[in-house]
Amino acid sequence: LKNTLMHMNLRLSDNLENVNNVFVLDAERWFQGVEADIFNPKLWYMGKIPYGNTVFKKSTLDIKSALQSIAGNAKKIIIVDLDDILWGGIVGDVGWKNLRLGGHDPIGEAFVDFQKALKTYKNRGILLGIASKNEESVALEAISSHPEMVLALKDFAGWRINWEDKALNIIELMKELN
Incomplete structure (x- = not known):
C-alpha cells in the first residue's frame, strides 16, 4: 500500500504540477502507526467504509494543516x-x-x-x-x-x-x- 500510494502521488504531482490551486496530499502518512486500525470489518460491512476512525482522524488533521498553509496561516x-x-x-x-x-x-x-x-x-x-x-x-x-x-x-x-x-x-x- 505504501509504495502504491507514493507512486500514485508522484504521478498525480507530475501531471498536475502546472495546474494552479491543486495540492496533492501524502495519504500514505495517514496509515503510519495505525496498522491495527487501517481496516475495520464492522465499518466495512455496515457502511462500506474502507478505513478505521484513526485513519480518518489523521487525514482530517493533514487536510486542515494543508488548508491553513494554502490560506497563508502557516508559512513553512x-x-x-x-x-x-x-x-x-x-x-x-x-x-x-x-x-x-x-x-x-x-x-x-x-x-x-x-x-x-x-x-x-x-x-x-x-x-x-x-x-x-x-x-x-x-x-x-x-x-x-x-x-x-x-x-x-x-x-x-x-x-x-x-x-x-x-x-x-x-x-x-x-x-x-x-
Missing part, C-alpha cells in the same frame, strides 16, 4: 543544502555526471527517495529553498541536467548558492521570501 519552508543532502558527493569536486543519485546504487536511490519526500511537501504548499556553499552555476547545472533529479529549479522558491556564511544566506533568503 524547508531549506536544504545540496552536497550529500540532495545527492551523494560534492558537485564541485566530482561534477554533476558523477554524483550518486538514482540508478542501481542503494545510496543514490536513497537520495532520490529523499527528493521525492521533499516534492511531496512542496506539493502540500510547503516552500523549498537551497542554502549551499558551491559555485552557483555548477550547482544549478547539476539540478537542471542530472537525469535522476526529482526536483527541478522551479520546485524551489529561492536559493543562496555561494561561498558566504550559510546562516546569513538563510536569513537573506527568508527576507526575500517574506
Whole structure:
C-alpha cells in the first residue's frame, strides 16, 4: 500500500504540477502507526467504509494543516543544502555526471527517495529553498541536467548558492521570501 500510494502521488504531482490551486496530499502518512486500525470489518460491512476512525482522524488533521498553509496561516519552508543532502558527493569536486543519485546504487536511490519526500511537501504548499556553499552555476547545472533529479529549479522558491556564511544566506533568503 505504501509504495502504491507514493507512486500514485508522484504521478498525480507530475501531471498536475502546472495546474494552479491543486495540492496533492501524502495519504500514505495517514496509515503510519495505525496498522491495527487501517481496516475495520464492522465499518466495512455496515457502511462500506474502507478505513478505521484513526485513519480518518489523521487525514482530517493533514487536510486542515494543508488548508491553513494554502490560506497563508502557516508559512513553512524547508531549506536544504545540496552536497550529500540532495545527492551523494560534492558537485564541485566530482561534477554533476558523477554524483550518486538514482540508478542501481542503494545510496543514490536513497537520495532520490529523499527528493521525492521533499516534492511531496512542496506539493502540500510547503516552500523549498537551497542554502549551499558551491559555485552557483555548477550547482544549478547539476539540478537542471542530472537525469535522476526529482526536483527541478522551479520546485524551489529561492536559493543562496555561494561561498558566504550559510546562516546569513538563510536569513537573506527568508527576507526575500517574506
